[in-house]
Amino acid sequence: LAGHFAATSFIRHQQARQLAELTEVVLRRSEFAVDFAAASLDDLAGRGFANCEPAALQAVRLHVYQRSAIKDVRLVNPDGSVICSAYSETLEFDKGWVDRADMLASRDKKLFLFRVEQFGGDALGVLRDIDAKKALVAILGVNASLFDIMPAELRAHSEVLLSLNNGEKLGEFVLDADKALPFPTDVEKSSARYPMRTTIRVERAVLSTWNTEAYWPAMAVALGLGVLFGVLSARSRRMEGPVADLDRALARHEFKPYFQPIFDLETRAIKGCEILARWQREDGSVVPPMNFIPLAESSGRIQAMTWHLLERALSDLRPHLRANKDFKLSLNVVPKHLLSAGFVETLRRTVLSARVSTRQIVVEVTERDELDDLARAAAVVAELRDYGFRVAIDDVGVGHSGLSRLKGLGANTIKIDKFFVDTITLDASTTTIVEMLVTLARDLHMTVVAEGIETEEQVRALMACGVQEGQGYLVGAPLPVAKFIELLGARCNKGVGKPGPVSTALVA
């Protein structure tokens, strides 16, 4: 009975977690769309197009044409009334245009959101103050496909909604709009940055069948856990702290750089690689980074580990880096380390003493944790770039920062998370997001790298969105140095320029 109870509550807990994650995804995508609109308006204002001159309006129309999510751009007075519109004919379709007083303020005090009713449908107005006399408004079609994320079993029994904090609906994904869901349960998340929230509404009855195939495994786990708990608690009394383990491993140089190729999607030429840490224990077992990076970070060991990995990687790949000056080596750096005193100087010294050009080193900063002090981070990025280093923002799209923050950072490259690559061939919503990212990257003169590419189909979909570089098992998993060099050699002998078949991929 205890096993049954544990298994059922495990499944309920899993379901609640999955629904909360899906709601979070919808919220992130919606924030992303607003970020995109705001960045587009900033770009127009920065280029001096916030006026009604025919040449400016023509430039704005071109801008709108290139961004399918943005339907129109208007110049407005401080009270919100329209001065002129990129597409003046759309003005007559407006069904009520709200005053400034009825627009909702964002955390960024120069950005307001409101609902626009157009063509009988809902759209989102994003107002950006330019100066005391004028503001720009982007009308954003909150594409229903942005929310097309529900698993197949739930699609017909759920709704995905986006609304403003005043309750007005901005967009929804519903299979049958005429049919209300019987006995729904709601999971809701509000944005911290924008006055809006997302809701996933699911028919309660389908939850009793969703994922219940996990019942017997969960039951087995529940029973097994009882035994394990006894064993573990006995063992933990004998165990030393895990931080001591880390220190010992550092002293014994057990942290090894593995290398994952970064390739040109069209030619499949290997343009560089990312260093990914592995802990190679004395007994030969290999521990993945997620099992020790968080601890290394919280215990302050991440800095020593990062420098060790870089030195080792530079020495492993020095002949290749010196022979091929276009080859780039990417290193993961956590925000805290990036902002620590002496980071740039130590990096420069380490790279120069290996006699490698700073131009070949890419500092990858993860965006998963919020970069609290954006101004300081931007100053460090500027200093790095002055010395010739390149800077990439990792995990874009799943992290905490908005695109406007990314823009302020001044990095060279955006890395699109595997999360988006996984679904790009499955749902239209991912394509919309990736297209937005690529457009924005192009505006900001940034390059885009997609992570976690496993299939040719994904390569084709990413290329169609304008992505040029990627990494993933399709060409190579993270490899120990000998295997990585073997892969580089095999590629050179084969000659690049033609897509490499999957058979040339190596696994660690």
Ligand SMILES: Nc1nc2c(ncn2[C@@H]2O[C@@H]3COP(=O)(O)O[C@H]4[C@@H](O)[C@H](n5cnc6c(=O)[nH]c(N)nc65)O[C@@H]4COP(=O)(O)O[C@H]3[C@H]2O)c(=O)[nH]1
């Ligand atoms: N299923 C699948 N997975 C793929 C594919 N291509 C790449 N991956 C995995 O995706 C992760 C990409 O690295 P990341 O986003 O930088 O994410 C990294 C990075 O954030 C962190 N990390 C790894 N090494 C270091 C390090 O030296 N320093 C720091 N600070 N973080 C590190 O740990 C994360 C996880 O690293 P890994 O486990 O090596 O996982 C790597 C890589 O092995 C694919 O086609 N399919």
